[in-house]
Amino acid sequence: MASSSSSSSSLKFTVRRCQPQLVPPAIPTPHEVKPLSDIDDQDGLRVHLPMIHIYKKQASMAEKDPVQVIRQALSQTLVFYYPFAGRLREGPNRKLMVDCTGEGVMFIEADADVTFDQLGDSLQPPFPCFHELLYYVPATQQITNTPLLLVQVTRLKCGGFILAIGLNHTMCDGPGYQQFMSAWAEMARGATKPSIAPVWRRELLMARDPPRIKCNHREFEQVRDTLPSSNQNMVQRSFFFGPLDIAALRRLIPQHQHCTTFDLITACLWRCRTKALQIEADEDVRMMCIVNGRGRFNPPLPVGYYGNAFAYPAAVTTAGKLCRNPFGYAVELINKVKGEMTEEYLQSVADLMVMKGRCLFTTVRSYIVSHLARFNLRQVDFGWGEAVYGGVAQAGVGRFLGVSYFCSAKNGNGEEGIIFPICLPAEAMERFAQEFNHMLCNKSQPQTSSATFIMSTL
Known part of the structure; x- marks a missing residue:
């Protein structure tokens, strides 16, 4: 288990992290290659977006371990969103595609010796301590041949927890992220399938043949x-x-x-x-x-x-x-x-x-x-x-x-x-x-x- 310290203003705390592990889909999923759309793989979206969700302690969940609940639900969600468990490859003309290998997403379990109340003002962006709440495993900040999601769940001393995510932006936008997160949360609460079935259909936003620019793109x-x-x-x-x-x-x-x-x-x-x-x-x-x-x-x-x-x-x-x-x-x-x-x-x-x-x-x-x-x-x-x-x-x-x-x-x-x-x-x-x-x-x-x-x- 790795240990490191962080400070936010006068607050100092230590985060202890377990070794990163890959979380694959709960059951075998299709092995196939799925091209991204020509909107997905533009240069400006070839980045990892840092996302964060912060939760207080709940008495009704006192017997539940958020790390176990979230990790198991993630594995179940990846059965439906199995491209996230794959890896991006780059083909001719910089075309990106998902190799649906089923390898899984990167997951880190962590504990911080700090309470929700002690974090205070650092519970809003820009999160001075974020590098402790989402540890970027070496090489995972590349875009291709690396996990498409990086997840860290950090338990707080008070019973609350922080879920931090590094999201490969080529895979989804804001509405898509909300849909994926809602499905993940539904599975954590006991659902057997998402209420909204995921749709790939990236061919709907492919370039025309032949391509033709008909608008003024300043x-x-x-x-x-x-x-x-x-x-x-x-x-x-x-x-x-x-x-x-x-x-x-x-x-x-x-x-x-x-x-x-x-x-x-x-x-x-x-x-x-x-x-x-x-x-x-x-x-x-x-x-x-x-x-x-x-x-x-x-x-x-x-x-x-x-x-x-x-x-x-x-x-x-x-x-x-x-x-x-x-x-x-x-x-x-x-x-x-x-x-x-x-x-x-x-x-x-x-x-x-x-x-x-x-x-x-x-x-x-x-x-x-x-x-x-x-x-x-x-x-x-x-x-x-x-x-x-x-x-x-x-x-x-x-x-x-x-x-x-x-x-x-x-x-x-x-x-x-x-x-x-x-x-x-x-x-x-x-x-x-x-x-x-x-x-x-x-x-x-x-x-x-x-x-x-x-x-x-x-």
Whole structure:
């Protein structure tokens, strides 16, 4: 059993880990090769997403060991989601496929000598101690020829536990992850099969023959960076939006302007981040909004489809226009770009991937947001009730740190809202916090902001 120490602010604790083991499906599963879709295997999704679910002690589960319950349920779930137990291989033209070998996923059992209450503020992203809660076994951060899921269950001294997951993003998106986790939780609670049967059908999002790009994809434009890029001196903070904060933003736009909560939050972050980075007024800036394509197809993609089925069309304007125009300008740009997402748009992305070598999205002066809050991953119940937190563990995707994920959360007062981590250079982060609080504390109601933040040095 390995042992290591971690600290969060003044809190220090030790995590003892057992040797990693492979958990295969509970019974033999088909051995076959299943190609990923041309949306799945684009360059920007060839990463491992760190996810985390945190549970309190439950008196009714006092006799149950969360490690055993979750490991056994995982083995049963892999019978239905057997591609997760396989390994990715790369074929000609960088085409990824799953070799369904049945080898299993990586699983780690661990114990931490700390209680739920002692962890305090570190129970929200960016989780300064996350490297202890999900140990990356050497070579498992590769994309091919390695387990597609890395799981660590850490028991806490108080009876609670933390489930941390490294997810190979090429296998599924937010809705797909929610579906898989819900099935896993159902099995833990005694089900014999998932209530929603998984559907592979990745051929539905393959490129056409011949491929043809029919939409304008500004998220994949090649842009020259005028400034040297660096990930030095970067910090992450997590901010919380409550109902009063949303109301404060709504007061900044005309009453007749149609928008969603997502539009408001995204526009707010885009403006604050652009100001914080002090981007030159004539430079283009991009906000790429992840939009689920499942309901945009006619007929819709089948219920149970768990592959990646989204695009991230880019709203583009200059930094000067974004920051000097009324707030409603940014909100309208976000609202409009979401409407670009159609069946043809997603098909055009698949075609573009084949024609342009599965290229990476534009990273220069770009920002990406994903609205995971609508899936409320806290509701994944393994028998210990709703999670205290369920969602991503930090900002960024792979080496690109300009991604924020909106997750549902409660603040210290028990107020429901949305929390998101963001990563910026330290000086820019201070400017972001000032801009952010300035937007929420408008003159109509100067004391209503419930925005809070947590900081972690990377």
